[in-house]
Amino acid sequence: MCKSLKFIFCVLALSISLPAHANWRDHFEVARPQGIDLYKSLNDESFTFCGTETFPDRPDFKAYILIKDVSAKYAESFDRNELYLDNVRFLDNTFVFSSISAYSTGFDKTEYSAVAVFPMDENSVLILYDRDLTLELDITDPIEGFNRVMYGINDFMMLYIIRPVNWCYASICPRYMIVGFKRMCDNFEFIVKGGSCLLQARFGDAGIVGLRFLINITAGVVGFYDPAYDWFGMQDYREDFGLAFASWGIGHGFYIVLPFMGPTSIRDAVGAIFDYGLDPKSYIYGGQWFAKLNWSALYIQDYINMNDSKKDPYIFVRDTWFIIRRIKIKH
Amino acid sequence: MVYHKKNKNKTLTLKRLLAALPFLCLPLICGAAESIALKEIPAQGPYIETIRVEMFCVPEDHSSTWTDMSAWGGSFYSIARKKSVQVLPDHPELDYRLWLQDSIAPLAIILPGTGAHCSMPAAVALASLLYKDGFSAIIISGSFNYQFMESAGAHIVPGNPPDDAADVYNSLKAVIKDVENRYGKEKISGKSLVGLSMGGLHALFISSMDKGDNAINFDSFLAVDPPVDLLYASKQIDSVMNTWRNWPKDKINDEAIRGGTFYLAMLAGKINPADPLPLSNDEARLLIGASFRFGLSDTIYSIHRRHDFGIIKTPYSWFSRTALYKEIDNIDFYGYSETFLLQYYARENKGLTVEKMSGKGSLYSIADSLNANSKVRVIHTLNDFILRPEDPELLHSIFGERITFFDKGGHLGNLYTPEVQSRIIKYMRGNGPFGFFNISANKAAKILYPTPYSASSSKTSSF
Structure with a gap:
């Protein structure tokens, strides 16, 4: 204007x-x-x-x-x-x-x-x-048609494939094991987290990520437990390469929904390639699939509730994803 | 400087006294109405206190062996029976959530607020509170929610409380009949209706229509923080929804990030309820406004998809709706009343105005019926931003000793406090040693979940 x-x-x-x-x-x-x-x-x-x-x-x-x-x-x-x-x-x-x-x-x-x-x-x-609040918040979605199709595909998979599989998995595997496996999967991502911290010149945090990995992989039974936090109070850093790129001043590009991956942006999708390549789970057969299945056993109910409560959950998911992502970048 | 400081202190004290004046005067104004001070809520004004509604939720039970996704259930939410029933012919079925006691128990039906789905956390938390007290519980979606509108709304445009309440009443008949058919009439020893916010207003309207041969015959009605004057309430909500409109872009982004950060921390249980919320008034208004905005957008989209009134001009398809939402998002509650609601109802009633409609939908329009009905009870908050200053006195003139006021909490922000919870239970049980319902501790089902988030039980950490 x-x-x-x-x-x-x-x-x-x-x-x-x-x-x-x-x-x-x-x-x-x-x-x-x-x-x-x-x-x-x-x-x-x-x-x-x-x-x-x-x-x-x-x-x-x-x-x-x-x-x-x-x-x-x-x-x-x-x-x-x-x-x-x-x-x-x-x-x-x-x-x-x-x-x-x-x-x-x-x-x-x-x-x-x-x-x-x-x-x-x-x-x-x-x-x-x-x-328009979405524009004020720099939420851009020029390929909405493609994204809605992908959202529909992901939603179908969540409800009709992942949920039934999850139901079986969660009925066999008790909570403490699911939580333990999640910690284990998180621990394996130390290269991604540490690399992202280094790229953001957060050397102290990168050191903590490395220490956390060493403590948890040994005293924490391959990361099943989290003694690094429980004993030493070392916080986990949920970093990825998208956040590192953002810290360099690279804009998010635009919103894109990818199959299996869900909502992301062009910048974060490029970052995800590095995340995937540097994640040891990618080199273990079925490692990434198991991590996603295990993770969704804890959170899929929230997704289902959100999906049920909205006539058009796509907009809610998109706007919320943008805000949460910006919060992560800010912090 | 000292002089100024003293003056400032005096001004502050005076301001605090003035702020407390309505509450101090309430016993004089209200006579027999009970007014309770909530000490555990730090006074931060109606908007910030409203955010505390998120503290009234059923937390995930981390002590449970199984997660919510398992066949064995985890939290209170996961043990709900998710059912649906046909309310109107040629319409989709209406979903509802049911928590049924093993033994005979009274049934509490919960009506959530504007646009809320039956999975609304505060409504589920209320269900857990009542279930813990021996009630079976049902939640249906609010009349502004797409699920209710598309399956049980005889009127395509919700927003006229008498008609909305009639739709809700009709759907409750179908739901209760469905429960009785599935589990047997003998499982239900009585019926009680409780509504939050707009659901509360509907509960009050239903109390005036629950008569005759075909009635459900509820044993008690409870409205928690119902709007009194809809026009005033909608303007207040609009003002909250439009808070950001005259902010510069940087401020919008900063407030959204700060508000979002706080909200995530609160959802993660990192906020101590006893502490003042680390939130500004603007951030609180932005969060409340966003919540109403998402709800209203969904409502308008659902109406527009089923019937084009010619109000929304932007073309849309399944693949492209962003531009449509941009237009929808410029409609607030008053705009909605001026356009959709008026256009829908003006077809039958020439010369209708929003003011006239609001008058008919006001709580005062059924004041005589409410005054005469001893089954009806109300819980309200003195600093609720949808309440006019004169409303407490007027409410007392209608309900007398059947209304309780709390001094803090804004709109629904005090539900997590033990005082409000015990008052809800007291009112739901009704009069007498065991109230309307013969509930005893022995008959109440074993509690499978922790108590809702409360000041005494919550984990705390600094923000």
Whole structure:
């Protein structure tokens, strides 16, 4: 959006012209042939909300118009959400209104029939763009069609292949073994975690990752237990190469859903190639498959609950994945 | 400087006194209504306190030998019977969750809040609380949830409480009949209805329609933090949902990351409930707003997919819906009422306005019925942000001693506290030594799960 739009000088000719018998809602609809009017209750009581406007020549743009510090006389009469602007035009970065009408009972046509002029400058008018939270958070999904197909395939596999297999596995294998195997799988990823820490110049953390591996592989029975944390309080670092690339300032590219892998981004998908190649489990027959099966035995129920509760879980998964990923990068 | 500091302290003290004034005056205002101070919730304002609703959940039982995925069950959630029943012909079946006691027990039916699914953590935690107390429990999805709308909503657009409550009531009849057919009528010794938030309002409306030959005949009704004036409540929620709109981009990203970090820490049980939440008001509003936003988007998408009112202009396909959601996400609750709800109902009722609809859907529209019905009870929070300042007094005039106010917790944020939980149980049991239901400790089923997250039992660590 053009920056100059942010500050607009607007002169508003005020004339209260609505006939008392008019159905204001009909009138309102005529004034807005397209778009949805969104009344906003803003916290700042010094603003009086007038309405939103869309423009035929700027379909991507919607203005939320608020008048600041309306004089006391008008403020009493201006009931929020009961004002609208007539014949709004967007000319040379300026809003031009032919009139403003109100429907509050306090607004009497006779009393306010005189034309009044509200001088309004950049401090008086606040323009909010038709903002999209996903764009504000840099969530980009240009290949949504492909991603939705992949999401559908993954979802089908989760529900109809992995879940039944998991049910059998979890019914045979008790919790402490599943948790132990998960710790073991995590421990094997020390090269990935350590490598990522090194690439981020976090040498101390890389050292802790190495120490954790050594302690757990010996005293922790190949990582089945976690004495490094239990005895020495050494935290695990959930690092990967995608995070290392992010620390170098590489953007995420865009959102992509891959079969078996689930939600990721272009940057993280490239990072995952390194993760896979440096993970010892990749060189053990069925190692990665077992790790995924074991992991999902602990968390698949959460996935199923989330999936059941949403009409369109794809959007929720995508947005949540982006936020969580950014939290990891930030920390 | 000293002078200023003193003045600042005086101002602070004055502010605290003013903040506490409604609560201090409540006994005077409310007369017989009970008002309880919750000491374990640090006063942080309604929005931050609302976030504490996430503390009311059934934690994963790490002491269990088996995980939730096993055939042997793990947590309380995993022992639920997941059933479905046909409510309306030519509609999909309505899902519900059932926890049935082994012995004869009263049945508690739980209605979750706006847009919530029957797997909503707070509703499941409430089910576990009641199950622990000897109730069998059922949860169905809220009237704004796609699952309910598509399977049990006779009206395609939810949001008019009298009609929504009628739909919920109709679906409850089908669900109870299904349970009785499956497990026998003799397993149920009584029926009780409890609703959270919007579910609470529906429970109150149902209390006024549960009469006649074809009635379910509930033994008690309990509404927890129900909205009183829907128009006010929706504007309050809209203000929360739109919090981010006048923030610069950097602030949106920072607040989202900080809020998300806190939320993940809380889900991981790393937040001590006794401590103040390390969260700003803006972060709390962003989190609450995001929760309502996801719910409302789902509701609108479900309506639009089944019936095009001409309100949403963006074309969409199965493969491409991002642009559609961009348009949907610009509709808040008031916008939804102005467009979908009004357009749907104005076909039958010319001259209808949101204000008129809100009046008919207000709790006050059934005040006489609620006042006369001794089975109805209400739990509310004084600093609930969907409550108007004058509402506590008005609520007391309707319910008298059948309402309890808590001083803190925002909207549903105090459910995890033992005081609120014991009050819920007391109200659900009803009057008399054993209440409506003859529940004794011996008859209550063996507890298979830990108590819900509470200040006394939770693991704690610094954030």
